[in-house]
Amino acid sequence: MKVIYIIDSLSGYGAEKSIVQIAQHFEEVTPIFIHLKKGDKLKPSLELEGIKVYSQALESETSFKEAVNSIIPIINKEEPEIIHSTLFRADMVARKLKQVFPHIFLVGSFVSNSYGVNRYRQLSPLSRIKLFSTQLKDRKTAGKVDFFVCNSNAIKKSNIKALGIPGNKVKVIYRGRCFEDYLPTAESVSLLKKELNPEDHIVFLNVSRLHKGKGQLDLLKAFKVLNAQNPKLILLIAGEGSFRGELENFIKSLGLEKNVFLLGYREDVAKLLALADYFVFPSYFEGLPGALIEAIISKTPSIVSDIAENRECFVENGALFFKSGNIKDLGDKMKEALTIKDWKERTESSLENARKNFEIKKVSKEYESFYKKIVKG
Template sequence: MSEPKRVLQLITELRPGGAERIVYELARGLSGERYAVEVCSLRPATGAVTGWLKEAGIAVHSLEMTRKLDLGAIGRLRALLRREAFDILHTHLFHANLIGRLAARHGIPPIVLGTIHIAERRFRPWHFWLDRLTLGPRGIEVCVSEAVREFTRERARIAPERLRVIPNGVDLGRFAPYADDAVRQAARHELRGEFRLPPETRVAVAVGRLEGQKGYADLLEAWARLRNDARPVVAGAALIVAGEGRERPALEAQIRRLGLGDRVQLPGHREDIPKLLAGGDLLAFSSHYEGFGLALVEALAAGLPVVATAVDSVPEVLGDSPAGRLVPPRRPDALAHALAETLATAPDRREALAAFARARAQAFSLPKMLNAYGTLYDELLGKRRDSRA
């Protein structure tokens, strides 16, 4: 049997996030007889994902970038690629895509592909120009959703045949225990105990970095409207936003201004997302723009209904599942109405929605994603062999 092909996954940093989770799953899931996968971050490898990778036996490198204009990082990456003789360089997110292509422009390694994880709605026209320029006429990019593919085709003017779609995958096995009613009830009891909530409290959970993209300011405005609802289960509901990021001070100030201190909590980054979601009653997803939305699939896998903004990939991920309720973005009034109606759902309907949610999550299983990337790697390696024949 031939030696496994060596693959380097390159990403900006290793703090917990959607793209970082996918890099971890690719490294862990593809390493074996066919591929030997390692990971490299542009920034110092100090995030929690570093620990996950090392625990899984995955080698982690860092280019030790501490500023964006560290052009020496290109040379450090080029040296790493030559020294370790990687066969494939797989990059993730804009800065890693750019630096990876520049480092490998002389053909080492022979195969370079990137994954686009976001429909970047901020004003960054140079991103699209540089993406198109460095991709070249034969390069391949993977988009994590059809929405990202269409967005990239329009904004970066990249030919459709250069854009492949591989939806993100979630390890559904992490959520399987919570399909058992006793396990789920224990998670609900533990969640309310941890956050000092009455046992009957309905709880909405939001998961994601505390960044402007996630629209948490809208979510807080919507949540403030619920306290005037005539239904006690709605007026007394609690919101838990799990994540960390730059918006924390602003969100904490908004919570104080709106008088939500007893109804909204920001516990920071959590490692126990399956249990946290299983203990909740719904996922609140208020993003202004997205690429995929791993939290959507995680919530579905946990059996939760979802109230989400209808942006980019979100309708694509939820499909026509009854477990998903879509609202316009940046509309706290519409978000509040959808949250209230979902919080007030009758118990028998909640059980039906849980079954619908778990069924929809199956469309985004981890093996499907790993098989798709493995097939793409094989295709690119095969084309490389044919070109040398």
């Protein structure tokens, strides 16, 4: 069985990283990738596994019609049983392709709480209008999709309401990770420590795309207060994005250049997690966050925003939760984390839960079973 994945880009974050890792562990499905825009960090890893990748490198202003016309020959050549789209632009293109290829099953993805209250709340009035316009386009065309795969129960609940989709068209399958990838050698972690933390400070780590909705400005404000009380703290932020300039300026304005470091996009997240004393995740909205799953696998004590998407990753007391957007509460929880004595028990419990739900081979098998089921009717 062939499944063609249409995705906005293969730049290496969130949804892109997750679907690539899932596809790499298929045993019965032949995956083929088409990415619409520039950004192909993940392309070599796919090709190394013998997975075909078609890079369109379309400009952002390219119309959906042009994108569809560029993909039609690929569909005719590959003859897939299923087209599976991920992220908004890819969704819109795939839904137009459905009109050309009505006999091919179309599967969409719910990877984020895109239209939830928390996202709207942190936007400017103009941005809210733009997002609502996007939501209307999404809702209007969602009926063309045969089925959706959703990465969490929280996201399913939010999106079926926002887009008016029957719940029985949505299958929840969690994101997965290869647990063996998060066992770096002591020597490699020691070398990284010499590079990033030579003075042996206590390390807080955030791994996320640099974006306003990820709450990194809140994190900097909370860290400033905590660092004034304890100068032996550093904050590492791993990730890249359009918000970088604003974060750099804010770090300078707070005088935190010696204690906060923007590391950019990193391929060595497993080592960073092993180096870190605490993981901090202050997002306003998420999908099922892969970065949190990675922190759980690495047994890194975590302080996370109390949103349903994050809660679903942990057992009841597996992390410290703070009210999203509440800087004082975030700072208080970071301070509390320094005093907790039973982190080992908490992280072990969350790891055991993760083994049941997020192991990559189990997740990939769930995808394959789902695809076979819909093709067989």
